[in-house]
Amino acid sequence: MNATSAWLLTANARLNDPELIAVYEQQVKAYFLKVYLTGDSCWLVASWPKGSRIAFRLAYSPNDELQLKKVTEQNDQVIFKISCRLGDYQATLNLPDAENLVFRLTTVLKTAAPLLFPYWPRDIVVLGAKGSDTLADGEIKVTQIGTRSGQLYFNLTRPKAGSVFYLQNLTALGDYNQVTETSAGDTVGGEWPEIGFALPPTLKNRPLEAGQNYTLSDAFVALTDEFPADEAAMARQYLDMLAAIYLKLPxxxxxxxxxxxxLVKGLKDLQESPGCWSQVDGNHYFNAYVSDYKTPPEVMVQLAVLLPLLDYVEWNNVQLEVMKIIKKGLPAFYNDELKTMMRWHPKVADTMEGEEEHKKPLVMDSWYLQHPMLNLSRLALQGDKEAKKLFLDSLEFVIKVARKFNYNWPVFYKMDTLEVIKAETQPGKGGEKDVPGLYAHVLLQAWELTGEKRYLAEAEKAAQKLRGLGFDLFYQANNTAFSAGALLRLYKVTKKEVYKELSYLCLANVFKNVRLWDCNYGYGKNFPSFFALFPLNDAPYTAAYEEEEVFCAFHEYLKHAEGQEILPSLRLLLAEYIRYLFDRAVYYYPPMLPKEMLSEEVKTGEVDAYLWIALEDMQDGWEKSGQVGQEVYGAGNAFGILPRHYMQVEGQPFIICTDYPTYGFSPKKHRPANFRLAGDGRLSSRMVIAKTDKGKMPEFEVTLKGQKDILKGKKTKAGHLEYIIPGDSQVHIDWKNN
Structure with missing residues (x-):
């Protein structure tokens, strides 16, 4: 057993005292819940059907004797009033319902004096079998990193009792963080057996104020006696337990x-702002960041803007001159000697000073080779002959690289010699582990484009390399999300169950890296951040470009999943991420933010507070955002959202919008309008019938399949009509023009 603190040994001994008497007990299904007072702590102890136990601390006052004043039971809620030297605690236990074994533990302290907390113990003790002082053994699969979700997912290995998913609702900690100037990052985790949540230490002279109520914990706990037999079962269990808790979250x-x-503002600034553009050899190219003239044009940047623009023009049936400009410059990235697309523009690649290890002419970041190929293949499949030629002419080099590395890509390598420059992200952590999935996506596109079965076989070889990676699969969010879609497609083509299971594993890795809480302290008060996604495993910020691409990849996954049996928990989580991004993404634009929260120091280029080009980085509430720069390649934000969420009705003064994805929208010339919402019926989507001109709106009849009642819309100040509709509903909209 790992070494433990004296605090943990004492807590374990007290909870194993045969003389200890419960102050409350309840049976839920085959589980027993008991509450105990042990001097300085109040504990909820949950027992599995086979006798293993786990304890969660409800209240704590160091070197004190807690006094239970009152226990109140009402419906499925039990409230414990506890007094101590720190003040008065109210600990609330919300019991599980019949559907899911998820309970909620909320602790509020009314302070008796100004308080500093230089140390706070973690709140979980895994006790093992009744009557034994030996702590149980377990394996932590997922823990909080930085300001991601306050989560802890672990399996109990000895005795083999089952699994636990613990999620701290860190939104509730906002007042504590604001007053003490602390972050909610890295508060949930620990090393076995000292695990759980610990309040961030108040190291500054910023105490909690006397006589005020502060939420010190708001934990959601899911228990199961199922022990995952393999990696596939683990991924499914993680997603199912996460969704079960999500349904209980406020x-x-x-x-x-x-x-x-x-979109109109962003398109204008993208086309007209000099900071977005550079010129090389007579062609215009997008900078990666606003006013970044030191870095040569990158092919990934050009295509990352072009593809969302293509989505928009297809939706709106318009022509954009900027797309012709981008396409005109693409052939210059092709290297005739190596027979492949290069990352940097060859004419100016040697102007880089090599201040970063990847900023050298022939150095390639593994995913940077695959991503432009993916976008070229998309253009090719839509009939672009130049893109098809560039894609197919580069394909054999891409395959050669994959085979050279045995489908396990390093971080950086040289394009001419394939010499590895940087093998691992960190010592012992491996390279870019999700690139096999991205490569499989590229080869699937090649198979679809040409019909050559060798490309399908190549995709399968790469996909197999994702097996056994567990929760270490994720390198970069968009790559992992694209991998999930490719694997689902492989499953549909081959009918091999392993690929569907691997797609679940990819998505479990993505959801491990989101923030299921709202950073409502410091600068975080100025923008919503619930369900934000982090671009890399260790990134301290969320990023516009990766979020936009994951958003599109999730839409594509749901499209491929239509008519397929996939996890209901996935349908729920995918739709909810999309719903919240629809709300959040506009705050990546600097004009939506107060100037005082924008960083004065910028790593790359400049930040223009008035420019509708997305910031790369939204930081923790105590950090200013825009430190990395204003990313031109994240300009696809609005162009990706609009075509996927707005449904046009020809000749009418309105447009239909939902924040959930939809299926089967009837053609825009037809009436009435019909479509089905994605998501889960236990959660709701917002539908808006939005005005598109100054004319009078028609009278609408909105109904749901299987229901007779006509839904009433709420009129907004802008004259739009808003409706709240359950997920997975079939929506029918008819109207009468005045």
Whole structure:
């Protein structure tokens, strides 16, 4: 057993005292819940059907004797009033319902004096079998990293009791963080057996104020006696338990954002701002970051903007001159000697000073080779002959690289010699582990484009390399999300169950890296951040480009999943991420933020507070955002959202919008409008019938399949009509023009 603190040994001994008497007990299904007072702590002890136990601390006052004043039971809620030297505690236990074994533990302290907390013990003790002082052994699969979800997912290995998913609702900690100037990052975790949540230490002279109520913990706990037999079972269990807890969370409200207006502003600035452009050899290219003239043009950047623009022009049936400019410059990235697309523009690649290890002419970041190929293949499949030629002419080099590395890509390598420059992200952590999935996506596109079965076989070889990676699969969010879609497609083509299971594993890795809480302290008060996604495993910020691409990849996954049996928990989580991004993404644009929260120091280029080009980075509430720069390659934000969430009705003064994805929208010339919402019926989507001109709106009849009642819309100040509709509903909209 790992070494433990004296605090943990004492807590374990007290909870194993045969003389200890419960102050409350309840049976839920085959589980027993008991509450104990042990001097300085109040504990909830949950017992599995086979006798293993786990304890969660409800209240704590160091070197004190807690006094239970009152226990109140009402419906499925039990409230414990406890007094101590720190003040008065109210600990609330919300019991599980019949559907899911998820309970909630909320602790509020009314302070008796100004308080500093230089240390706070973690709140979980895994006790093992009754009557034994030996702590149980377990394996932590997922823990909080930085300001991601306050989560802890672990399996009990000895005795083999089952699994636990613990999620701390860190939104509730906002007042504590604000007053003490602490972050909620890295508060949930620990080393076995000292695990759980610990309040961030108040090292500064910023105490909690006397006589005020502070939430010190708001934990959601899911228990199961199922022990995952393999990696596939683990991924499914993680997603199912996460969704079960998600349904219990107090979800933040969202607000409608009129994305057509945002898109117009963004398109204008993208085309007209000099900081977005450079010129090389007679062609214009997008900079990666606003006013970054030191870095040569990158092919990934050009295509990362072009593809969302293509989505938009297909939706709106318009032509954009900027797309012709981008396409004109693409052939210059092709290297005739190596027979492949290069990352940096060859004419100016040697102007780089090599201040970063990847900023050298022939150095390639593994995913940077695959990503432009993926976008070229998309263009090719839509009939672009130049893109098809560039894609197919580069394909054999891409395959050669994959085979050279045996489908296990390093971080950096040289394009001419394939010499590895940097093998691992960190010592012992391996390279870019999700690139096999991204490569499989590229080869699937090649198979679809050409019909050559060798490309399908190559995709399968790469996909197999994702097996056994567990929760270490994730390198970069968009790559992992694209991998999930590729694997689902492989499953549909081959009918091999392993690929569907691997797609679940990819998505479990993505959801491990989100923030299921709202950073409502410091600068975080100025923008919503619930369900934000982090671009890398260790990134301290969320990023516009990766979020936009994951958003699109999730839409594509749901499209491929239509008519397929996939996990209901996935349908729920995918739709909810999309719903919250629809609300949040506009705050990546600097004009939506107060100037005082924008960083004065910028790593790359400049930040223009008035420019509708997305910031790369939204930071923790105590850090200013925009430290990395204003990313031109994240400009696809609005162009990705609008075509996927707005449904046009020809000849009418309105447009239909939902914040959930939809299926089967009837053609825009037809009436009435019909479509089905994605998501889960236990949660709701916002539908908006938005005005598109100054004319009078028609009279609408909105109904749901299987229901007779006509839904009433709420009129907004802008004259739009808003409806709240359950997920997975079939929506029918008819109207009468005045």
């Amino acid at each position: 979800l933040p409200e969202t607000n409608y954002k009129h994305w057509p207006e945002v």
